[in-house]
Amino acid sequence: MPGLLRRVRFVLQHSARLVLARLLGSRRQSWREKSRLSSEKGLVLLHGWVDQRSFNREGRYRNVNLGELAQHLERRGWTCCLLPLVLPTVGYRWALRALLRSRTPFLLPHTWLTLPDILEAAVADVGLCPPRGAVPSFESIDLQPLMEADLRKDWAVARVPTNFLHCLTVRRWRSKGLPLAGFVYSYENHLWERGFCLGFRRAYPEARLVGYQDANVPDLCLNFYVSACEFERVPFPDVVVTNGAYSFSVLRRSGYPEERLRQGGAVRFEASVERAREVGDDSECGEEMNGVRQAVLVVPPSNLELASELIWKACRALGSDLALRVTIKCHPVLPFSRIERALGGLRLPPNFVVSELPFLELLLRSGVLLYMDSTTSLEALAHGVGIIHVGSEWSLDLDTIGIDCAERMRARTPAEIKAAVHAVLSMRGIELADRRRRGRELVRLFLGPAREHAYSPVAEVLLYEARCPATPNSLWAQPE
Numbered sequence: 001m002p003g004l005l006r007r008v009r010f011v012l013q014h015s016a017r018l019v020l021a022r023l024l025g026s027r028r029q030s031w032r033e034k035s036r037l038s039s040e041k042g043l044v045l046l047h048g049w050v051d052q053r054s055f056n057r058e059g060r061y062r063n064v065n066l067g068e069l070a071q072h073l074e075r076r077g078w079t080c081c082l083l084p085l086v087l088p089t090v091g092y093r094w095a096l097r098a099l100l101r102s103r104t105p106f107l108l109p110h111t112w113l114t115l116p117d118i119l120e121a122a123v124a125d126v127g128l129c130p131p132r133g134a135v136p137s138f139e140s141i142d143l144q145p146l147m148e149a150d151l152r153k154d155w156a157v158a159r160v161p162t163n164f165l166h167c168l169t170v171r172r173w174r175s176k177g178l179p180l181a182g183f184v185y186s187y188e189n190h191l192w193e194r195g196f197c198l199g200f201r202r203a204y205p206e207a208r209l210v211g212y213q214d215a216n217v218p219d220l221c222l223n224f225y226v227s228a229c230e231f232e233r234v235p236f237p238d239v240v241v242t243n244g245a246y247s248f249s250v251l252r253r254s255g256y257p258e259e260r261l262r263q264g265g266a267v268r269f270e271a272s273v274e275r276a277r278e279v280g281d282d283s284e285c286g287e288e289m290n291g292v293r294q295a296v297l298v299v300p301p302s303n304l305e306l307a308s309e310l311i312w313k314a315c316r317a318l319g320s321d322l323a324l325r326v327t328i329k330c331h332p333v334l335p336f337s338r339i340e341r342a343l344g345g346l347r348l349p350p351n352f353v354v355s356e357l358p359f360l361e362l363l364l365r366s367g368v369l370l371y372m373d374s375t376t377s378l379e380a381l382a383h384g385v386g387i388i389h390v391g392s393e394w395s396l397d398l399d400t401i402g403i404d405c406a407e408r409m410r411a412r413t414p415a416e417i418k419a420a421v422h423a424v425l426s427m428r429g430i431e432l433a434d435r436r437r438r439g440r441e442l443v444r445l446f447l448g449p450a451r452e453h454a455y456s457p458v459a460e461v462l463l464y465e466a467r468c469p470a471t472p473n474s475l476w477a478q479p480e
Contacts, residue, residue, distance in 0.1 A: 042181025170199025
């Protein structure tokens with residue numbers, strides 16, 4: 001019954017978005033589309049998330065994940081257009097109005113969809129459970145019950161319909177004659193990405209698909225790792241562009257075909273990369289750090305259970321030390337109110353605050369960063385801020401930094417966290433200067449140069465006329 005109610009909610013929610021998109025967006029959007037859908041090289045769609053962070057003070061849209069890639073491609077002759085996907089932390093109406101005010105050219109998916117599309121997506125996974133014996137065993141373990149339980153969970157949350165709607169959106173674009181030459185998106189190999197890739201493979205087999213790996217590739221984050229047979233069986237981009245040498249090496253060793261990988265740069269962390277590449281004298285940084293010596297920044301992950309664990313441990317470790325100023329900066333998709341409820345109405349210690357200020361502004365005021373799985377650890381090292389990775393008591397370690405290094409301290413219990421914080425904040429002079437220097441060297445290993453170096457691989461892939469060879473199969477083929 002909960003799964004059926006979610007299907008009804010899915011239909012109602014997307015039908016309402018369809019109406020809103022038509023009422024608020026289509027008429028004012030049409031002139032922009034018509035004026036930009038003519039290009040010798042065709043139209044390139046650039047995926048971008050939409051929430052409060054997506055607009056600057058003047059209201060202009062900024063692509064957090066892909067940086068200034070649109071401007072780079074347009075200088076090379078392509079016509080670029082934003083494909084906005086609205087995050088659940090903001091209202092759809094608010095996001096649509098903000099996009100219209102920004103005067104950024106965009107293609108809103110719900111402007112093109114129809115009610116039959118929504119109904120088709122709502123039943124896309126009916127009968128999807130594999131027949132008995134279809135799932136191979138692993139070390140003599142029957143995985144069929146696990147697979148069936150996972151499919152039931154997907155059914156309950158309407159995960160397949162939500163992402164299959166992306167495939168139907170691309171089909172609508174083809175039926176309306178949009179000249180799409182390419183699609184570039186932030187790559188993590190999630191289901192929503194495969195929905196778009198499937199749509200392009202069916203409707204635009206000539207289009208070039210580029211996944212830009214813009215964040216991190218933890219060793220145990222299994223969605224990034226693909227078996228040899230999957231490259232032939234599932235929708236996949238023509239090329240994955242990594243954000244640096246480390247990710248390129250990890251994905252290549254895991255089995256990615258080399259012709260499907262390009263090494264790019266850290267388009268998402270341009271300011272931090274530039275800071276890490278500056279050559280300076282840190283020999284007297286002990287005096288420089290006096291003003292932020294007692295400031296701790298805590299960045300909870302997007303997972304509710306892990307975020308709750310990190311905040312609980314931080315409160316136990318640092319709540320009694322009133323000389324420390326502790327700031328919590330929550331992930332955009334997980335507000336503190338949800339964490340607070342999960343912890344039974346947690347009351348923060350008096351030296352703790354929750355801040356909505358930009359992360360970089362808070363980081364520059366801090367002496368140490370507490371994190372679990374965030375790429376913010378590399379940003380902290382780039383700016384000379386010490387980092388402490390807090391291990392979970394019950395979950396996998398998804399630390400961004402997948403190598404042993406002295407630049408990152410580790411802690412698990414509240415007592416270990418307290419000791420590590422005081423150890424980092426007590427550094428002075430040569431010791432601190434050496435730690436900062438090695439930290440910036442580590443950042444340069446993980447994050448490649450931004451700007452031209454980061455954007456050129458995408459342009460090179462789009463220029464290549466024939467996409468990488470892949471074996472067609474029934475999944476890619478349009479159903480009869």
